Amino acid sequence: MSHKMHADWQRMAASLTFETRAFIDDTFAEAASGETFEAINPATGELLARVASCDAPDAERAVQCARAAFTRGEWSRLAPGKRKKILLGLADLMEANKHELALLDTLDMGKPVSSSLGDMAGAIACIRYQAECIDKLYGEVAPTGEEALALVLREPLGVVAAIVPWNFPLMMTAWKIAPALAAGNSVILKPSEKSPLSALRLAALAREAGVPRGVFQVLPGFGHTVGKALALSMEVDCLAFTGSTQVGKQLMQYAGQSNLKRVYLECGGKSxxxxxxxxxxxxxxxxxxxxxxxxxxxxxxxxxxxxxxxxxxxxxxxxxxxxxxxxxxxxxxxxxxxxxxxxxxxxxxxxxxxxxxxxxxxxxxxxxxxxxxxxxxxxxxxxxxxxxxxxxxxxxxxxxxxxxxxxxxxxxxxxxxxxxxxxxxxxxxxxxxxxxxxxxxxxxxxxxxxxxxxxxxxxQTMPFGGVKQSGNGRDKSHHSLEEYSDLKSVWIALGG
Structure with missing residues (x-):
């Protein structure tokens, strides 16, 4: 049985095609510069594909599209139950294509396909959990006298840039984008240049699921180019990052140099x-x-x-x-x-x-x-x-x-x-x-x-994150939704 399954995966790998273009404003396109980088199979050393290498102009365009989408409100002001339905549809599409998605991560970064399948289960569970959370979290009514009504509301931040690592490509992606999208934000994903292929396939599935134009975009490329451009953008409201402590510190500096965007970090460990x-x-x-x-x-x-x-x-x-x-x-x-x-x-x-x-x-x-x-x-x-x-x-x-x-x-x-x-x-x-x-x-x-x-x-019910130089972010659980939303206090004077 094992030999047959091995042969089946080899046949699937041989027949697989790769999307290599960036996904900006609901369209797959080459990088503005025309530059590409190589995706290499680490198990064989063979070239898999040449992928669009995005840079600052691509980041600027994607941010403009994300901001426009947020302002239009097709997603940001959509009723939570309707956002939930679309995200559950995305999870269903991921389930239907889980073998392809797992294979992309295995070919791209070298992990065993059995491990990649486990990652897919985790990614799908995360999308479903966060989708189910969004119409079950209530706002607050603060205690006042009869002269006022005081409300505490949660609202989406705006544009979120998610920079994810290569070791669990699609699962780490889900941990970032699921709560950010569920909260109503526009999300720009920067996958690692070492493992971009599953993220680009996910973009097509998100479009198929009905995620509106500009709400979810994918920019493959390097951290020092397109990643830096997103971190320095005055129109990005939040950076969500998983990676090394060294890069996490650099991203915090970029946030300070630009618009004081929120930065949620999940960094290194020596557990x-x-x-x-x-x-x-x-x-x-x-x-x-x-x-x-x-x-x-x-x-x-x-x-x-x-x-x-x-x-x-x-x-x-x-x-x-x-x-x-x-x-x-x-x-x-x-x-x-x-x-x-x-x-x-x-x-x-x-x-x-x-x-x-x-x-x-x-x-x-x-x-x-x-x-x-x-x-x-x-x-x-x-x-x-x-x-x-x-x-x-x-x-x-x-x-x-x-x-x-x-x-x-x-x-x-x-x-x-x-x-x-x-x-x-x-x-x-x-x-x-x-x-x-x-x-x-x-x-x-x-x-x-x-x-x-x-x-x-x-x-999915347990927060994931660290302290000290392992960062300050929390993935998974309903607590992650808090990171991608703002509190708004509303004081309504009554009777007069």
Missing amino acids: PNIVFADCRNLDKVARHAATAIFHNQGEVCIAGSRLLVENSIREAFIEKVLKAAEGMQPGDPLDPESFMGAIVDETQYRRVLDFIRQGVEEGAQLRAGGQSLEGPGFFIPPTVFDGVTSSMAIGREEIFGPVLAVFGFDSEEEAVAMANDTPYGLAAGLWSQDIDRIMRVTRRLQSGQVFVNNWAGGD
Whole structure:
């Protein structure tokens, strides 16, 4: 069965066509400059397509169209129930085309197609959740005397620019655009230049679903060109960004240099995963710990890249993690049985290998992996370092690859201090059967999310985001709608 499914995906890939033009004002068009960039399949190194490379003139045109659409009110003033119907229709179209969308992400950035299908389920669920929220969130009537009626209303911001990463291309897109559209905004999407193909297909589906002209546009291109132009635009009211902390800081500067637009950031992470000696079923916990870092080739913002293990069980637990990692080797992304795929491109591939080299040079003990795989494509196997300290690059910096850094600790106090010894605060995990310890440690961890006896648990009802230099934004849940709307206070004098 697996061989047949593998062959089926290969046939689908061979027959696939790509939309490569920008989507501006309800029309697919080349970039104003005529420039393009290459989309490369990281599993083979082969050229997939040449995609329109947008720049400032394209951004200016898209922003004008978005502002005009917002002013016309075909979407911004549309009744919430009607916006809901259109967004649910978009989710249905995504469901009907989920295999194509999954394949686009797999070919574009190298993740296994089984993982991409899971991403599609998450993206579709997000669109549906946010669509269902918009006609169920009420405004407020403030307490006053009989002389006045005081209302607190929520209104859309205007034009939202969403800049999304390459590691979960369509799912991260959905997390941004679903609440922004649901709230009534016009949205301009800037997908990563490493993974633009599914976003352009989504544009066609949005048009088919009935999203009005100018309300949703897609500008493929680079961050330093079209991304910068959107961030500096005086007509963009909000920037929603997922990516590196370095770029997030730059976007905040651009907001200050322009119109003080709101900036919601979901940035880097170096997440601690803490295993106490009293946890049950070490084999199961070890599998979860391995999955937490090796899923999606380690190209995950909340990857459990720092494994903190109580020293009394440390060696036994590492052996179990190594055993689990043996079954997580990279393979053909079109094979549904592959756990890991290819690193997104040569630049990231070289970066990960440089970190591995640094880890060896700085004295960490390499327990598994560490070498790239022979043959075409950018493949790196699960790599495990023991004896890591926070002074080492592999223990401090976000690698964004399949590299696990193992630390040892002797006490709860030491574990918490070690976990918080990072500029990041996106996610943290802990494994224990002691409920008192769980509550103590959970409260003390400096993190936007804490996973207890699991890793990356949650659904659309739970906010996703971090603290410290991991950013300030929150994706998912009804709280994300708050980021894409303004509060308006209305005081109505009565009786006179």
